[in-house]
Amino acid sequence: MQARSRFSLGTTAFLAMLRRDLVVTGREFIAFLLQALMQPLFFLFIFGKVLPGMGLAAEGFVAFMLPGIVALTTMVASMQGVTLPLVLDLGFAREIDDRLLAPLPIGFVAIEKVLFAAVRGVIAGAVIFPLAWWILGARYAVRSDHIALLAGVIVLTACMGASFGLVMGTVIKPEQISMMFTLIFTPLLFTGCTYYPWGQLNNIRWFQIFTLFNPLTYAAEGLRYAMVPPINGRSIATLPIVWVLVALAASVVGAVILGSRTFRGRVVS
Amino acid sequence: MAASADNPTAIEVRELVKRYQKAKTNAVDGVSFQVRRGEIFGLLGPNGAGKTTTIGVLITSVVPTSGSCSVMGIDVARDPIAVKQRIAVVPQQSNLDRSLRVREILTFHAAYHSVPRREREERADKLLAELGLADRKNDKVSRFSGGMSQRLMIARALMHSPDVLFLDEPTNNLDPQSRLFLWDRIRELNQQGLTILLTTHDMDEADKLCERIAIMDYGKILVNNTSAELKKMIPGGNALEVRVRISDSAVDSALRARLQQSLAGLPGVAKAEEVEAGPAPEGPPAVTYRLYAEEARTLVGSAAQAVLATGADVHDLHLKEASLEEVFIYLTGRHLR
Numbered sequence: 001m002q003a004r005s006r007f008s009l010g011t012t013a014f015l016a017m018l019r020r021d022l023v024v025t026g027r028e029f030i031a032f033l034l035q036a037l038m039q040p041l042f043f044l045f046i047f048g049k050v051l052p053g054m055g056l057a058a059e060g061f062v063a064f065m066l067p068g069i070v071a072l073t074t075m076v077a078s079m080q081g082v083t084l085p086l087v088l089d090l091g092f093a094r095e096i097d098d099r100l101l102a103p104l105p106i107g108f109v110a111i112e113k114v115l116f117a118a119v120r121g122v123i124a125g126a127v128i129f130p131l132a133w134w135i136l137g138a139r140y141a142v143r144s145d146h147i148a149l150l151a152g153v154i155v156l157t158a159c160m161g162a163s164f165g166l167v168m169g170t171v172i173k174p175e176q177i178s179m180m181f182t183l184i185f186t187p188l189l190f191t192g193c194t195y196y197p198w199g200q201l202n203n204i205r206w207f208q209i210f211t212l213f214n215p216l217t218y219a220a221e222g223l224r225y226a227m228v229p230p231i232n233g234r235s236i237a238t239l240p241i242v243w244v245l246v247a248l249a250a251s252v253v254g255a256v257i258l259g260s261r262t263f264r265g266r267v268v269s
Numbered sequence: 270m271a272a273s274a275d276n277p278t279a280i281e282v283r284e285l286v287k288r289y290q291k292a293k294t295n296a297v298d299g300v301s302f303q304v305r306r307g308e309i310f311g312l313l314g315p316n317g318a319g320k321t322t323t324i325g326v327l328i329t330s331v332v333p334t335s336g337s338c339s340v341m342g343i344d345v346a347r348d349p350i351a352v353k354q355r356i357a358v359v360p361q362q363s364n365l366d367r368s369l370r371v372r373e374i375l376t377f378h379a380a381y382h383s384v385p386r387r388e389r390e391e392r393a394d395k396l397l398a399e400l401g402l403a404d405r406k407n408d409k410v411s412r413f414s415g416g417m418s419q420r421l422m423i424a425r426a427l428m429h430s431p432d433v434l435f436l437d438e439p440t441n442n443l444d445p446q447s448r449l450f451l452w453d454r455i456r457e458l459n460q461q462g463l464t465i466l467l468t469t470h471d472m473d474e475a476d477k478l479c480e481r482i483a484i485m486d487y488g489k490i491l492v493n494n495t496s497a498e499l500k501k502m503i504p505g506g507n508a509l510e511v512r513v514r515i516s517d518s519a520v521d522s523a524l525r526a527r528l529q530q531s532l533a534g535l536p537g538v539a540k541a542e543e544v545e546a547g548p549a550p551e552g553p554p555a556v557t558y559r560l561y562a563e564e565a566r567t568l569v570g571s572a573a574q575a576v577l578a579t580g581a582d583v584h585d586l587h588l589k590e591a592s593l594e595e596v597f598i599y600l601t602g603r604h605l606r
Contacts, residue, residue, distance in 0.1 A: 006350065009383050016380035024368040094364040098425070101328065102381035103354045269289065269331050 010104035014112055017099055021116040036077040036124035037131065040069045044128075044135045052139070060231070063141045067223035068194030070128050071157055075216055078121025078161030079168070082113050086169030087177060090266050100267055110263040114162040114256065121158030143229040149241070150226040156248040157219040163252050164215070166259030170266050192216025197224060199237045218247040278342070279433050279464040280304035280327060285336035287322050295334070296322040298488035304466055304481075306432075309459050311479030312468045313593065319488040320468035321361070324435050327466070328358050341432050354382070357426035361437045363418040365410045371421060372397065372406040375428050382429035389428065396424040400454065416447030423454065434458065436467040440474060452478060472593035484597060491600045500591040503599050509565040510544075511572050512557045512585035524579065525556060531575045537562045555584050565589075 025032060047065055051057035089096045099109050133140045172180050191214045193201075198221050201208035211217045222244035228236050238244075280303065287297040297319040304310040312320040325331030327338055329349040338345045341355045366374050372393050379389035397403045400420040410418060419439065426434055439455065440448040455478060459465055469475050475482050476496050483493040492499060501507060513528060525543065533541035540561045560568055566588050576583050 004383060009354070010350075012383040013381045016377060019380070020366075020369070020377050023373070093367070094360070094362070095366045095368075097330075097358075097360065097364045098366065098378055099381060100330065101353050101356075101358060103350050103383075105350065267330065269325070 006103075010108065013099075013102040013104045014108055017102075017109070017112045018116060021112075025116075025120065032120065033124075033127065035080075036073060036120075037127060039076075040073045040128050041131060041135070043069050044132055048132070048136045048139055059139070062136060062139050063228050064197050064224065064236075065195060066128075066132055066136075066140075066142070067227045068192075068196075068220045069132075070125050070154065070227075071216060071219035071223050072189065072192065072194045073128055074121045074125030074154055074157045075161035075164075075219060077124035078117045078158045079165035081117025081120040082162050082165030083169040083172070083180075084177070086113065086166070087172050087174055090170065091174035096267070106264065106267060107260045110166055110260055111256070114159070114166050114259070117162035117165060118155070118158040121161050122154055125154045125158065141229050142227045146226040150223065153219065153222040153226055153244070153248070156245070156252065157223075159252045160215050160219065160248055160255070163255035163259055167255050167262060170259060170262035188214060188216060193220045197221070197236070198239055215248065215251040218244045218251075222248065277306055278303050278339075279306045279308070280310075280338070280340055280466060282323070282327070282338045283336055285323065285326060285338060286334045287319075287326060287331060288334045295488050297326070297333075299336070300485075300488070300490050301336075302483050302490060302493055304433075304464060306464050307459070307462055308481065309455070309465045309467065309479050311475040311482045312466070312485055313470070313472065313475040313479075313482050313597075314468075314485035315470055318485040320485055321437055322488075323485075324358075324437055324466065324468060327352075328356060328435055329353060354429075355432045356435060357429065357431035357433075358435045359419070359422045359426050359437065359439060361441060363410070363413075363415075363422065365413075365418060365421060365425075367409065367411050370407050370409055371402060374410070374421065375425055378425045379428040384429055392428055393424075396427055400424045401450075414447075416443050416450070419443065419447070419451060420454075423451070427458070431463070433464045433466065436465060438468055438470070440471070441469075448474075472597070476593055482593070484593075484600060486597075486601050492596075496593065499593060499596045503591045503595055507562065507565045507591075508589045509560045509562070509568045509572060510557060510585075510587050510589045511560065511576060511583065512555050513576050514555045514582040514584040524581065527579050528556070528576065528581060529558065531579060532558055532560055532572060535560070535568060535571050535575060537564070537568060539563070559589065 043065075044062075047057060048062040052059060052062065086096075096109065100106050102109070129142070168180065168184065191207075191211050193211050193214075194216065198208065198211060198217060201211065218239065221239040222241060224236065225238040225241050225244065230236070282300055282302050285297050285300045286295055288295045300319070300323060302310075312323060314320055322331055326333050327340060327345060329345060329352055333346070340352045343351045343355070345352050366377070369377060375393040375396065376389045379392065380386075384392070394403070394406075397406050400423060402417065402420060402424065405417070410421065413421065423439075436455070440451050443451065452474070455465065455467075467474075467478065479496065481493065481495055482499060483490045484499070485491070492502070511532065515524060529541055529543060532538065535541075538560050542559055544557050544559045560572060562568055569586055573583050573586060
C-alpha cells in the first residue's frame, strides 16, 4: 500500500491537475486567444497604423509601445487565468475542494493554478509577435540579439501576473469583482509604463517614482531593453536590466508567499 | 501504518473544540466519539449543531481550536496528507467540476490520487453503471438534477477506494425515489466494508441507515448509542398498542372499564390507558389501549388472551416505538427542525 513515496504521490497529483487544466483550456483555446488578443489587436491597429498614418504619432512610437503591449497582455492574461476563476470558485462553486483533498500539500494546489496561468500568459504574449508583424508591416522592428533575455522577461512577467492574480483571487469576494476592475486594474494599466518609456517621465518626477511601485513597469522596461532596436547605433535608455530582473523576481516570490497564505486562509478555517 | 491494521477504530475524536474567528460561541464544544471499522455512524442534529464542522476537522479542512482526531489511526493534524489518501468526502452541495464531462470527473479525481490509468478507466465505467449514470458519461454536469449530482459525487468519492466515507447531509433536498436509491447504495457500500460517517437532520435517515447515532445540539453530543437504545431513554417509550373491536351494542362504558382493568392487571404492565375510541374508519367501532412496560413485546400473548376473555375481538396488536424525533424533543425540549 505504502510503496509509493509521498513525493511521487504529490507529483502525480500535481501533474494530473496540470493535465486537467490543459484539457479544459485546450477545449476553449480559440475563446482564450480571442479574449487575450482582442485588446492588443486594436492597440496595434490604432497606434501602429491609424495614428501614424494621420501623422499624429511619431514613426518610432510603435517600436516603444510594442514591448509595453506584450508586457501588458502577458500580465493581464496570466492574472485573468487565476483571479476570476479563483474568486468564483472560492466564493461559491467550490470545484477546487476535490483537488484540495488530493494527497499533496494544499499550497501546491495554488502553485499549480499560478503555473498554469503563467503558461497561458506566455502563450498570449508570444502570439503578439506574429500579430504585430502582420499588422505593422514595415513598422515592425524587434531586435533579434536578445532573444533569450526576451523569453526570460516574458516568462517572469507571466509568473508575476499569475502570482498577483493568486493574491487578488484569494482576497477579493465575488461581490467585489466590479470594484476590482476600477480600483486595481485601471491604475495598474496606466501606471505601468506600457504606453511610454520610463526614462522620459523625468519631467514628472513624482509620477516617475510612483510607477516604480508597479511591477508592470519593470516588465515593460525589460521588454523594451530586449526588443527596441538601437537607434543610430545606440541602444535606447531603459531601466537597468538587472534591476528589472531583480524587481520581477522579487515580486513573484513576494506574491507567491503572500498568495499561498491568503489561499490557505480561504480553504482551511 | 502496520499497527493500524489491528486497530478496530476507524475514527476517533477526543475533546474536540472549534471556535471560528469572531464567533462568540464554540461551533464544536468538547466532542468525543469513536467510529468502528465497517460501521455506519450518524451525527444527527439540527442545522448549526456543529455536525459539518466536526466533519470538516476530520477531512482536514477545519483546524481544531483544541482536542485531537485520528482517522484509520492517523492523527489528522499531524499528517493530513496521509488522511486524505484514506478518506473520501461527499459534501452537502455539489462541487463537481463543471468544466469536465461526467466520466472525466471520475478519472481525473482518480488521477489526483495516483490511480493508474487502466484501473481508473475500468473503475469509472463500473461505478457509472452501478449508480445509473452510464448513459450520461459524456455530458457536462451543469444541468444535472440534485439526485444525479449526488450520485456522481458518490461515484467520484469511491474512485480511489477510500477506507472511510464522509457524507454530509447525503439526501437533503432529494426526491423520495432518489433518497431510497441512495440509501440502498450507502448500505451496499457499507456491506462491502466501507466505514461511513454521515450527518443528517433527518431522523428517518439516521434510524434507517446508522448502526449508532450521536445526537448533537449546540456543538455538543447529547447522547451516542444505537437507535434502539436511544429510544429506550424515553419513559414509556416502549409500549404495546392493542386495538380492540367491539360490537355496536357493547360500546358501553362497562365493557371498556372491564377491558382497561384486565389489561392493566396483566403482569409487567406499568400502566394501561385508553388512547382512542369511537368508530373505526370502516367496520365496527374499536377502542385502542396503550400498555406501557419494560419489555412491551412480552405482553403480546397475554394481552390478546385478556381481550378475548372479555368477549371482545382483537383487531390489531403492535409495538409502539418512540421515534428519534421524540428522543430529540425529550433531550432538548425542541423539535429537530
